[in-house]
Amino acid sequence: DVPLVESGGGSVQPGGSLRLSCAASGFTFSSYYMSWVRQAPGKGLEWVANMNQDGSETYYVDSVKGRFTISRDNAMSSLFLQMNNLRAEDTAVYYCTRDGAAPFDYWGQGTLVTVSS
């Protein structure tokens, strides 16, 4: 039972843009902080960004500030990540996660983003 389903990944050239989506189900989406976490091929986990319940607070890792924007639609139980000016080092599997009793208590299956010329 995986209540988080990501989509929107793909291949893009450096400098390009992608918008990731995450569809949530099985819990009251509007009651939880949500995060994006990524994992570069063969590397460890890296937290990317999170957003509070009503979207009024956002936090980002320094490496994506000014390029990535996290957003949510509580009516649609959906989380988004707009990624602009993509770089090769942004290549990774991007996971949508819920912040419940602990950060990242539920994970989606991930969507692969490849930035290459």
Next chain:
Amino acid sequence: QSVLTQPPSESGTPGQRVTISCSGGSSNIGSNYVHWYQELPGAAPKLLIYRNAQRPSGVPDRFSGSKSGTSASLAISGLRSEDEADYYCATWDDSLSSYVFGTGTKVTVL
């Protein structure tokens, strides 16, 4: 480069106890809860331990966590072949205003 340091690998035979360390600083582990995640081969990570020592429902009590000062540990007792995985610690860093993950530890069951 992560601010949380873990050993790259640990190993043990079935039934043994394995301990994974996670070393940080005063702005992260020293002032916030530590959480642990298990990443089985080919699968998304899964929450294993939260708030230093709490186990989510369904996690066997063979897994235990602890924290002291600016370090934390994950112990796996009664090691089983299905415990072969990568393990990551994580916490909030007050100085960075971001979550940080450990470098990750690969556990091998010999």
